[in-house]
Each structure stands twice: as C-alpha cells, then as structure tokens.
Amino acid sequence: MALYNETVMEHFMNPHNVGEIENPDGKGTYGSPVCGDMMQITIKVDEEEKIVDAKFKTFGCGSAIASSSMATDMIIGMSVEEALDLSNKKIVDELGGLPPAKIHCSVLAEHAIKSAIYDYATKYGKTYAGLEGFDPDAEEDHHHDDIEEE
C-alpha cells in the first residue's frame, strides 16, 4: 500500500531531471519553504525556441517532487509556446491523478515553468501570448486545496 498511485510513487522514488542547468536560458522559482513547498526549474532553449533540457530542485512532499519530475519530462522537447500551454491539469492527468489536497503541487509546477519561461523571454526579448498577465513574483496562493481541483 502506498500513499500515491504507482506513477506518482515511481516519479517520487526515482525522479527524472533533478538538478540545476549551468548557465540556463531561463530560471524560475515558485513557492517558499514557509508555504511548505518550493520549486526551482531551469531550462535550456535552442534557436527554434524549443526546450531542449529542463531540470528541477524541489522542497516539498512526495507529490511536489513527482509533479516536478513529470512536468520537466513533459516540457523537454516542447516548443516554448507548447510549454506555456501546459496546464496543471495535464500534469495531474499524466501522473494518473493526485489526491485532492495535493493538486496544489501540480499548480506549483505549472507556475515554476511559466516563471522559467518568463525569465527566458525577458532575457531574450521575446513575447508570448501565454505569458500575458503572468507575474512571476505573485504570492503563492495559500489555500492550496481550493484551486483548480478536478
């Protein structure tokens, strides 16, 4: 018996893409240890605006680590546009579901990715429709369980 489904447990026990890219094209951090979880994502983007590598460092529970692993897996090989379109729901679906109280972890991953792309866009002078109105410094929503639940 485990707390999470097999996919989540596998990504938690053997997470992919752990670490930090040196000289990343984009770096985003979301959450804080005060809130209970914090995720840092670094990305490498090629000239065709395709994400060729992504790594994460996460402070958080099992589902936060699994969400980071899955989310970085998903964006590697995506165009920046596609990655901006990645919703937390898609991350949850790919994980085969998360307990309601943990949906928040996938939101964290979605935001950390957006933050990393925001950093990339700022650095390279790009604009994306998917970043419109996005504030990388917005406070994390403390009411974890009331947002974007399935």
Place this chain on the structure above:
Amino acid sequence: MKQIYLDYSATTPVKEDVVKEMIPYYTEVYGNPSSLYSVGLEAKQGLELARERVAKLINAQPAEIRFTSCGTEADNWVLEGVADALKNKGNHIITSKIEHHAILHTCEHLEKNGFEVTYLDVDSEGFVSPEALEAAIKDTTILVSIMMVNNEIGTIQPIKELAAVAKAHGVLFHTDAVQALGNVPIDVKDLGVDFISMSAHKIYGPKGVGALYIRKGARINNYMHGGGQEARKRAGTENMAGIVGFGKAAELSMNNLDAHIEHCSTLRNKLWEKIQAEIPHVQVNGSMDKRHPGNLNVSFDYIEGEAILLLLDAHGICVSTGSACSSGSLAPSQVLEALGVPVTKMNGTIRFTVGDFTTDEDIDNVVEVLSKVVARLREMSPVTGKEGW
C-alpha cells in the same frame, strides 16, 4: 524487508498475552455482563478484573474507572459532562494550546454553545506554567484540562503543580493521560487530579477502548445516555474483549513500567545522539528531560517531512510527520507553532517513538537509512539556508 516500527505514539501492536486473554470473550464468555445467568456473570467478572487492573495502574479505586469506547470519548465526556453539570456555576474552561484535537475540537464546540475557553501558551520547551494557570482562573472557571504528555513532542507537564493551583480555587482538574499511561508513573492520589483520560491502544492493548477516571465525588454528568452500564454513568453494552484486553495490557504495563521506561529512553537517547552525530542541521523540539521516554521530535532543515516519511517507508521504517503535511489542506502543527518553531523548520519535522519491540540494531539501521534519505532530499532541494528564511 524487515519492518521497523517507530510510531508507538500513533498506536502499538497488541501483545500476545493480551490477545490471548481477549479471545475467549468473543467465543466462550460471550455473555452480556448485565445478564444474570452464569455466562453473563462470568463476563461481569472479567469486566471487574479489568477495572481493578486499570485502577491499579494509576492507584485509583476500581469504582473510579469508567470504560469508554476510546480516549477521544473520555476527553469529550469530561469536557461536555463537567460543562453540563456546572453550567449554573460558570462557563469558563481553561486548557492549553498543545492539547490533542479530542480536547481542542470539543472546546471549540463548547465555545459555540456559550462557553468561554482560555488556551494557555507553552514556553519554548513545551511547558505550561502554573503561574499562567493561576492568572487565567476566574470566578466563572469550572474546569481546567491540561494533558499529561504531549503526543507530538512528548513533554511531561507539571500536572501535580497545575492541579494544586486549580484545587486552591476549587476548580475541577482533568488531564488527558493517553500518551502518559504506561510511559510515566501515574498516581492519582499524589497528583490530586479529578479526571484522567486513558486509551488502551497506546499501551499494547486493543484499539477502540478507553477509560475515564472520575475521582469519587467529582461532579460530572453523563455523556452517553441509555442503559445502566458502568454504574449508570456510561451507557452501552461493554466492549468486553476490548476491556479485558485493556485490563491485561494495564497489568503488563504495571509490572513492566520501570524496565519499559529504561528500555525506551536508552534507545531514544541513542537515536538522538546518532542523528546529531551523522546528520547536520537538525534540531530537537521540546525539552529533552521531562519527556515521554520513547519520543523524539526532530526538525530537518531544508527538506519536507512527508518526503522523508515516504522514503523511510520505502525502507520499511514507519514514522510520522511532526506536522500535518504542509502541502495538504491541513494546518501545520499547532504544537510546534505554540513552541515557536519557525515555519520553515516545522515543515521538515518527524516524530519518532520507540517502544518495547524496538531493538538497538533497529536504531543503527534507522539512522543509516535516515542519513541517506536526508542527504538525498537535501540534494534535491533548492533551499540551502543561505536565503535567509
């Protein structure tokens, strides 16, 4: 994979001798102890033996022990029952910020019904001070309820001193001793308390049975209404096997108390020494003396408790997070909060409790795995302590 259970404060395995005494009460001595034929009377005899054994463990009279369905019921009963009995005298109850939810949520319920509750603070070591209690007592105070041993950090409150303060003001005193029973010596005569909550499943007895000690003459109304069981104080046909198991567990605990305390505190201290020696950036929460002999509550900086728990579980090691999982909808531990533990540390807190079946080798194995688990999660963490959180 061998399982190493270090969560004895959550519950304990039932000892074989306990199970052995319980089984006949399901199959042979199945009579209702209120019945007047022999199989009923035999059950009654078992019931009264259990009462004597539980009474003996806390130096009470058997007639002062009333069995309940769990520790939670005992807590609910005492608060609701005293509030109801003394509502014409006053509406003020004093408790602490670090009580179990069985007390805190019952207090919140009473607040909705017109009672006023004062929640006393604890100091950074986790203790309630008799002076603070003295200052909180008013003319309308009818009950003080302070737990004997805290379930998260294991601190043992100065119950004798606190009860004396209440008594000096003619106020009834209750202590939730669910975690204390079988882990610290309890003598009701010496402590001078009016009510004590107990539970069997923390002392190698079965789940779903508890008791309330009611000092002879202490005023309290009934909580469960119905038949005339438990000298008309607690209705409901008795959980016979459970109660018999509780009695046997109490007897074993009584005979084994000194050895149990010695065994647990030796292993617990070893656990803490090894953790300190092998893992940097750790902190123990709550005083190390005046503490439950098996309890160790440790914060690991830069990482989160549930992740530690899950990786330990993958190695067959059972512990609990000191704080309800921070990423969930549950609030962080009100106990660690009351102690003034910073939120960043709170999120990385683990409660270990050793018990009678823990071995010296278990401790070595746990620390070996733990140091790897902590190192691995720290490597994965973006928090390094340099950020100023």
